[in-house]
Amino acid sequence: MKAVAVVAAALALFGCSHEADMSAVNAEARKPVKRYDVIQSLAANSKVLVAGTQSGAVLVSRDEGKSWSRQALGPVSLTGMAVCPDHSFVAIDFNHRIWSGDAEGGGWQSHPLEKPRVPLAIACDALGRWHVAGSGAKIARSADRGASWQLTDLDEDAQITTLQMIDADHGVAMGEFGLIARTEDGGVSWKQGTRLAGEFYPYAMVFVDLKEGYASGLAGTVLRTRDGGANWSRIENAAQAPLYRLFLHDGRPYGVGAGGVLARLEGDAFRAVAYPDAVPVFLGGGASIPGQPAVAIGGPGGLVRVVGTHVN
Numbered sequence: 111m112k113a114v115a116v117v118a119a120a121l122a123l124f125g126c127s128h129e130a131d132m133s134a135v136n137a138e139a140r141k142p143v144k145r146y147d148v149i150q151s152l153a154a155n156s157k158v159l160v161a162g163t164q165s166g167a168v169l170v171s172r173d174e175g176k177s178w179s180r181q182a183l184g185p186v187s188l189t190g191m192a193v194c195p196d197h198s199f200v201a202i203d204f205n206h207r208i209w210s211g212d213a214e215g216g217g218w219q220s221h222p223l224e225k226p227r228v229p230l231a232i233a234c235d236a237l238g239r240w241h242v243a244g245s246g247a248k249i250a251r252s253a254d255r256g257a258s259w260q261l262t263d264l265d266e267d268a269q270i271t272t273l274q275m276i277d278a279d280h281g282v283a284m285g286e287f288g289l290i291a292r293t294e295d296g297g298v299s300w301k302q303g304t305r306l307a308g309e310f311y312p313y314a315m316v317f318v319d320l321k322e323g324y325a326s327g328l329a330g331t332v333l334r335t336r337d338g339g340a341n342w343s344r345i346e347n348a349a350q351a352p353l354y355r356l357f358l359h360d361g362r363p364y365g366v367g368a369g370g371v372l373a374r375l376e377g378d379a380f381r382a383v384a385y386p387d388a389v390p391v392f393l394g395g396g397a398s399i400p401g402q403p404a405v406a407i408g409g410p411g412g413l414v415r416v417v418g419t420h421v422n
């Protein structure tokens with residue numbers, strides 16, 4: 111009888127433990143941000159901050175990152191995102207689709223994209239036209255929110271990895287092997303320029319105005335142009351880390367990258383910005399929070415945070 115009682119007690123204890131474990135699992139499942147989320151893209155307007163993930167969902171915050179909601183989109187990997195002049199969002203899906211969301215960060219709809227087969231960069235210009243670049247050195251342009259596309263083929267065996275429309279007419283695209291192209295007619299046509307030295311491989315690009323721009327690439331290289339992208343020269347990257355995203359905040363270039371680095375342009379160099387509880391992981395997403403002294407950063411393990419940018 112004593113043995114039976116011991117076994118019964120053990121089973122009862124196991125049952126309680128099992129119930130407690132399931133409670134913890136259920137609580138974790140209800141969280142909008144999952145541990146398996148990899149934040150690959152971030153964008154914000156004056157109302158919401160939106161994060162694109164590798165795990166088929168968008169995350170939306172209406173209180174500058176304090177709380178989040180989750181919308182599942184399916185087998186989707188959102189690798190880039192932009193905000194349009196009407197405050198709506200447009201994003202690229204690695205699975206050759208485009209996604210658009212409204213100004214509240216909801217109402218997401220998919221739009222087919224034939225080429226580039228693998229979209230790697232997206233921009234929304236001052237007139238709300240979408241520009242998508244990627245594999246095969248191809249750039250697609252849509253003036254009707256993805257209903258139809260105009261394709262420019264640069265006829266190169268290279269990927270275009272970053273693109274920015276500086277205004278309604280002017281834009282710059284960069285790709286593998288030092289490839290660079292510019293448009294002066296809103297993306298109707300693109301003309302290649304002289305290739306960048308050293309077969310520069312770009313991760314990201316940002317322009318302050320029509321003349322001044324910055325590009326980050328392999329091994330922490332950062333280039334600057336002061337003539338609209340015709341010529342580029344190397345500047346110091348004192349953060350000593352590759353910068354995977356570049357963006358403007360309060361008119362100043364910022365970047366996020368390897369080792370949890372947040373950097374900004376100070377003088378003639380990018381320098382690391384210290385922030386609390388930094389985690390040494392790659393940051394694949396970064397965005398300005400409009401009207402606030404803060405930027406958003408994102409990476410693996412469900413890492414998505416808003417960081418203050420007060421200059422010390």
